[in-house]
Amino acid sequence: MLLLASQSPRRKTLLAQLGVQFTTLNVDIDETHRPLERSEDYVTRLAREKAQAGLASRPEMQWSLGADTVVVTDQGEHEQILGKPRDFEHAKHMWSQLAKGPHNVLTAVAIASNSDTIECVVNTQVWFSALSERQMQWYWNTGEPQDKAGGYGIQGLAGQFVKQIKGSYSAVVGLPLYQTSELIKQAGISQNEC
Ligand SMILES: Cc1cn([C@H]2C[C@H](O)[C@@H](COP(=O)(O)OP(=O)(O)OP(=O)(O)O)O2)c(=O)[nH]c1=O
Numbered sequence: 001m002l003l004l005a006s007q008s009p010r011r012k013t014l015l016a017q018l019g020v021q022f023t024t025l026n027v028d029i030d031e032t033h034r035p036l037e038r039s040e041d042y043v044t045r046l047a048r049e050k051a052q053a054g055l056a057s058r059p060e061m062q063w064s065l066g067a068d069t070v071v072v073t074d075q076g077e078h079e080q081i082l083g084k085p086r087d088f089e090h091a092k093h094m095w096s097q098l099a100k101g102p103h104n105v106l107t108a109v110a111i112a113s114n115s116d117t118i119e120c121v122v123n124t125q126v127w128f129s130a131l132s133e134r135q136m137q138w139y140w141n142t143g144e145p146q147d148k149a150g151g152y153g154i155q156g157l158a159g160q161f162v163k164q165i166k167g168s169y170s171a172v173v174g175l176p177l178y179q180t181s182e183l184i185k186q187a188g189i190s191q192n193e194c
Pocket residue numbers: 005006007008010011026027050067068069070071105147148149150152153154155172173174
C-alpha cells in the first residue's frame with residue numbers, strides 16, 4: 001500500500017488521478033533552508049524527508065510519497081526562494097518580485113521504500129502579471145494565497161494573473177502528473193491500466 005505523506009488536498013486529488021490506491025498522513029518536518037543550499041537540492045531534500053518521515057511513522061506501508069513546491073525568482077547565483085507568505089506584507093513583497101519577470105516553480109517528488117528512495121524535480125516557468133494595490137488587497141482577503149508557495153494558486157482565483165506557463169501545470173499545483181506516474185512505475189506500484 002502507498003502512503004501519501006501530505007496534508008495538501010491538491011496533492012490528494014492529483015495523486016487520485018493516477019489511479020493508485022493510497023492513504024494519507026500529515027507529516028511535520030523541519031523546512032528550514034540551509035545556507036547556500038540550491039533551490040533544486042532544497043526542494044528535493046524536503047520531498048525526500050517528507051516521504052521518509054511518512055514511512056517511519058507508518059512502517060507497515062510499502063511505499064511513501066512526499067512532495068514539495070517552491071517558487072524561485074532569479075534562479076541561479078542570486079536566486080530567492082519563496083515559500084508560503086507569513087502575512088499580507090510578505091505576500092505583497094512576493095507578488096512585487098513575481099511582477100518583475102518570469103519565475104520558476106520547482107516541485108520535487110520522492111517515493112521512499114524500505115530499500116531506497118527515488119526522486120525527481122520538475123521546473124516550470126511562469127509569467128505572473130503585476131497586481132495593483134486593490135487586486136493585492138482583494139486577493140489576500142479571499143484566503144487563497146495563505147497556504148501556497150509564492151502566495152498564489154494557479155488553479156484558483158490567481159489563474160487570471162498568470163499570463164503564460166512553460167512546463168507542467170500539475171507541477172505548479174503541487175504534483176507533476178506525468179513525472180509522478182513514471183516514478184510510480186519505477187517503484188513497482190500497481191496502477192489502473194490505461
Ligand atoms: C505556485 C502554487 C503553489 N501551490 C501550492 C502547492 C503546495 O501545496 C503549496 C506549497 O507548499 P508545500 O510545502 O509544498 O506543501 P503543503 O504544505 O501544501 O503540503 P505537504 O507539505 O503536506 O505536502 O503551494 C498551489 O496550490 N498552486 C500554485 O499555483
